[in-house]
Amino acid sequence: MSPSTVLDSRQEILRVAARLFQQRGYHATSMNHIAAALKLSKGGLYHHFQSKDEILFELMSHALDITEQRVLEPVRSIRNAEERLRALIRLHVDVVLSVRDREITVLLHENHPLPPSLRKQINARKKGYIQFLERLIADVQQARGSSPEVSARAATFALLGMINWLYQWFKQEGTLSAEQIAHQYTEIFFAGAFH
Numbered sequence: 249m250s251p252s253t254v255l256d257s258r259q260e261i262l263r264v265a266a267r268l269f270q271q272r273g274y275h276a277t278s279m280n281h282i283a284a285a286l287k288l289s290k291g292g293l294y295h296h297f298q299s300k301d302e303i304l305f306e307l308m309s310h311a312l313d314i315t316e317q318r319v320l321e322p323v324r325s326i327r328n329a330e331e332r333l334r335a336l337i338r339l340h341v342d343v344v345l346s347v348r349d350r351e352i353t354v355l356l357h358e359n360h361p362l363p364p365s366l367r368k369q370i371n372a373r374k375k376g377y378i379q380f381l382e383r384l385i386a387d388v389q390q391a392r393g394s395s396p397e398v399s400a401r402a403a404t405f406a407l408l409g410m411i412n413w414l415y416q417w418f419k420q421e422g423t424l425s426a427e428q429i430a431h432q433y434t435e436i437f438f439a440g441a442f443h
Contacts, residue, residue, distance in 0.1 A: 258296050261286060262310065265303045270353050274304060274361045305366045311352045312373045318343050320380065329387040334434055336384065337411070341430040344414050353415045378404060385441065392442055403441040410437070 264285050268277045279300055283293040297303050319339040326332040344352055362370060385407075386400040396403075410433055418429070 258306075261288075261293065261296055262303065262307055266307050266353075269304070269307070274300075301361070301363055301366060304362060305370070308362070308370045309373075312370070312377075314352065315340075315343060315377060320377070329384060329391050333384050333388050336381065337407070337434045337437065338427075338430040340411050341414065341426060341433060344411055345418055345426045345429075356412050356415060378408070381407070389442060394442060396442060398441050403437075406441075407433075407437055 261282065265277070265282050268281055268285060272281070277300075279290060279293055282300075282303070283290045286293070297306070319336060322339060323332045323336045326335055344356070346352065382400050382404040385403050389396050389400060398406075414429065418424075418426075424432075
C-alpha cells in the first residue's frame, strides 16, 4: 500500500467517523460501527487508528487546522481591526455551517470524551483562538475610543457562543442563508459590544 493510499484511507475513515459522531454521538458510536460503515474489518480499522479516542483527537485537530486556514490566516492580513473582526465573524460562520467539514461540529460538540492528555492539547489550541479574538475585540474597542460596558472577554464568549451554536439549528434549505446570518450576527454583535 503506497503512502498516499494510507493517507487517503485515513482521511476516509475520519470523514465517515465524523459523520457517525455527528449523527449518533461519540459514545453511541463504536469502532464496529465505523468499520461497518466503511465495509472494513475491525482489524483493518485498527491498522489505521489504535482507538476511537485517536480518531476523535485527529478529527478535532483537523477542525482546528481548518479554522486556522480558513479563518485566522485570511484575517491576519487585514490591517484595520474592525474590518478584521467583521471578516473573522463571516469566515467563522462559514466554517461552522460548512456541510463538507463535519469535523467542526465534532469539535464543537464532543470535547469532553477525550482523555486528559489529548484534551489538554486541543484546549490549548482552542485557547489560542479565543485569545486572538479577545485581543481583536479589545483592539476594536480601543480604535473606536469607547469605554464599553461589555468587557472584551465577555464579548468574546458571547460571540463564540452565538456562532458555535449555529450548527444546532441552521438548515441549508431554511429562510436565512449563511451570508445573511453572518451579516445579521455581525450587526447584532457590533451593536451590543461597541455601543
